[in-house]
Amino acid sequence: MxxxxxxxxxxxxxxGARGAAERPAVFLxxxxxxxxxxxxxxxxxxxxxxxxxxxxxxxxDLRLVAFTELHAPANDERVAALAERMRAQEGVGExxxxxxxxxxxxxxxxxxxxxxxxxxxxxxxFEISPPADVRDPARLRALAAKxxxxxxxxxxxxxxxWVEGYAKVVRIAEWVGxxxxxxxxxxxxxxxxxxxxxxxxxxxxxxxxxxxxxxGGWFVRLPFCLEGALQGMLAAVLALVVLRAAFAxxxxxxxxxxxxxxxxxxxxxxxxxxxxxxxxxxxxLGLGGALxxxxxxxxxx
Amino acid sequence: xxxxxHVDLRYAGGTYGLRDVSLVLEKGDFVFLTGASGAGKxxxxxxxxxxxxxxxxxxxxxxxNITRLPATQLPHLRRxxxxxxxxxxxxxxxxxxxxxxxALEIAGVSRSEIRTRVWxxxxxxxxGHRIDHKPRMLSGGEQQxxxxxxxxxxDPPLLLADEPTGNLDPALALDIMDIIADAHARxxxxxxxxxxxxxxxxxxxxxxxxxxxxxxxxxxxxxxxxPLRQLGVTRA
Numbered sequence: 001m002x003x004x005x006x007x008x009x010x011x012x013x014x015x016g017a018r019g020a021a022e023r024p025a026v027f028l029x030x031x032x033x034x035x036x037x038x039x040x041x042x043x044x045x046x047x048x049x050x051x052x053x054x055x056x057x058x059x060x061d062l063r064l065v066a067f068t069e070l071h072a073p074a075n076d077e078r079v080a081a082l083a084e085r086m087r088a089q090e091g092v093g094e095x096x097x098x099x100x101x102x103x104x105x106x107x108x109x110x111x112x113x114x115x116x117x118x119x120x121x122x123x124x125x126f127e128i129s130p131p132a133d134v135r136d137p138a139r140l141r142a143l144a145a146k147x148x149x150x151x152x153x154x155x156x157x158x159x160x161x162w163v164e165g166y167a168k169v170v171r172i173a174e175w176v177g178x179x180x181x182x183x184x185x186x187x188x189x190x191x192x193x194x195x196x197x198x199x200x201x202x203x204x205x206x207x208x209x210x211x212x213x214x215x216g217g218w219f220v221r222l223p224f225c226l227e228g229a230l231q232g233m234l235a236a237v238l239a240l241v242v243l244r245a246a247f248a249x250x251x252x253x254x255x256x257x258x259x260x261x262x263x264x265x266x267x268x269x270x271x272x273x274x275x276x277x278x279x280x281x282x283x284x285l286g287l288g289g290a291l292x293x294x295x296x297x298x299x300x301x
Numbered sequence: 302x303x304x305x306x307h308v309d310l311r312y313a314g315g316t317y318g319l320r321d322v323s324l325v326l327e328k329g330d331f332v333f334l335t336g337a338s339g340a341g342k343x344x345x346x347x348x349x350x351x352x353x354x355x356x357x358x359x360x361x362x363x364x365x366n367i368t369r370l371p372a373t374q375l376p377h378l379r380r381x382x383x384x385x386x387x388x389x390x391x392x393x394x395x396x397x398x399x400x401x402x403x404a405l406e407i408a409g410v411s412r413s414e415i416r417t418r419v420w421x422x423x424x425x426x427x428x429g430h431r432i433d434h435k436p437r438m439l440s441g442g443e444q445q446x447x448x449x450x451x452x453x454x455x456d457p458p459l460l461l462a463d464e465p466t467g468n469l470d471p472a473l474a475l476d477i478m479d480i481i482a483d484a485h486a487r488x489x490x491x492x493x494x495x496x497x498x499x500x501x502x503x504x505x506x507x508x509x510x511x512x513x514x515x516x517x518x519x520x521x522x523x524x525x526x527x528p529l530r531q532l533g534v535t536r537a
Contacts, residue, residue: 004409
């Protein structure tokens with residue numbers, strides 16, 4: 001970049017800062033409006049993040065149970081070999097062998113029904129935890145079929161109705177999330193675009209004069225883009241501060257009800273990564289809205 | 302400096318702002334563009350600094366065919382053209398210094414050089430004591446001098462003035478015209494659109510007359526008139 005260009009960029013930035021300072025009401029109105037939108041979006045994302053945690057925990061409880069004809073203790077070599085073959089299958093996470101004796105012990109007082117039998121009739125079984133990316137019915141069905149084909153495995157059960165219900169809930173949550181998120185983003189984009197247009201209108205004379213004395217398109221656009229980005233950033237920070245305050249104030253009030261909804265899991269606020277992402281989203285929205293409203297700016301002036 | 306060949310400016314609805322205008326202005330010329338209100342003076346000036354594109358014909362300014370110039374190249378051309386308007390077009394919230402400096406900032410001139418050149422230009426136009434004032438604190442004549450300072454501070458080879466004295470009383474109008482004449486004396490090509498007979502009488506420069514968007518024969522004293530053939534004009 002040559003010296004003149006860097007001076008022009010600095011001049012454009014100064015012009016933008018001056019323009020914003022001369023019309024603080026327009027600037028603050030844009031920040032407040034965007035902040036309200038980002039607050040709604042942030043609150044929604046906070047709810048989704050907490051519910052996703054609940055769903056993730058429910059998903060983590062999911063197990064496939066592979067029954068085996070091996071009536072062997074846990075340290076038997078054949079059991080270890082079969083467990084190893086299971087682990088080698090794609091989509092298999094942790095594998096735990098439950099021996100007939102262990103199962104009988106787990107029955108506790110109910111084990112009385114087995115009294116008098118010559119041998120323990122309970123089967124040995126393997127509890128298999130699928131990783132998160134395998135927790136959909138189709139993949140679990142395929143995994144169950146593969147496990148069932150292994151020598152020594154008699155049957156695989158995986159609670160198909162529960163898994164299908166779980167998958168449906170996750171899918172609906174994701175689609176609602178995407179739809180509502182997209183809708184809120186569009187609304188926010190329109191708000192930013194309108195406020196930048198308002199700002200453009202307020203600075204029409206200045207732009208005309210800049211054009212007249214030889215300002216290029218980028219010279220006119222750059223301050224608006226930076227103003228939009230700055231507004232987006234400030235709006236996101238403001239939304240986060242308000243949301244954090246509301247979160248802190250609302251937790252004691254919601255108390256048991258919230259705990260029940262979240263399955264006993266404590267509600268969590270955004271971490272630094274999510275907060276940074278929301279601020280980044282604000283910046284992107286501000287920038288995008290500014291660019292959208294500047295598309296049709298008359299190049300001739 | 303300026304060559305226009307069979308230029309039409311047609312508006313939506315079919316009316317013409319300019320029709321078959323051909324005109325050649327040499328470097329260093331001083332030309333009055335005159336005619337009644339609505340004759341096409343402003344339209345012609347707007348074409349010359351690229352605010353509009355002609356519907357037909359070719360326009361060359363400072364060696365560039367602006368009818369074919371992409372919008373992205375227009376700023377380069379405009380940095381070589383100073384433009385003055387009847388309504389001054391100053392930024393009311395900026396100081397006199399800032400209003401003049403804007404032309405140099407956009408040209409990428411260093412801040413120290415901007416200070417030197419703006420100060421020197423304002424002093425030359427008798428506005429040294431007004432440098433920190435806002436335009437609303439100035440008289441009409443002073444405001445127009447600020448606008449002229451902004452137009453000239455970049456030393457443009459071409460100065461276009463659209464009714465520069467239209468909002469001023471006669472004494473101030475002469476003051477402004479003297480400044481423009483001084484710029485011409487320093488080598489700037491000047492085109493002034495005016496319908497003020499007093500100015501045309503006092504400043505005996507070439508005149509080009511527009512009527513209903515068409516270029517007519519020049520008026521005024523013969524020795525200062527510009528026959529159409531000398532201007533390269535072809536009547537439709």
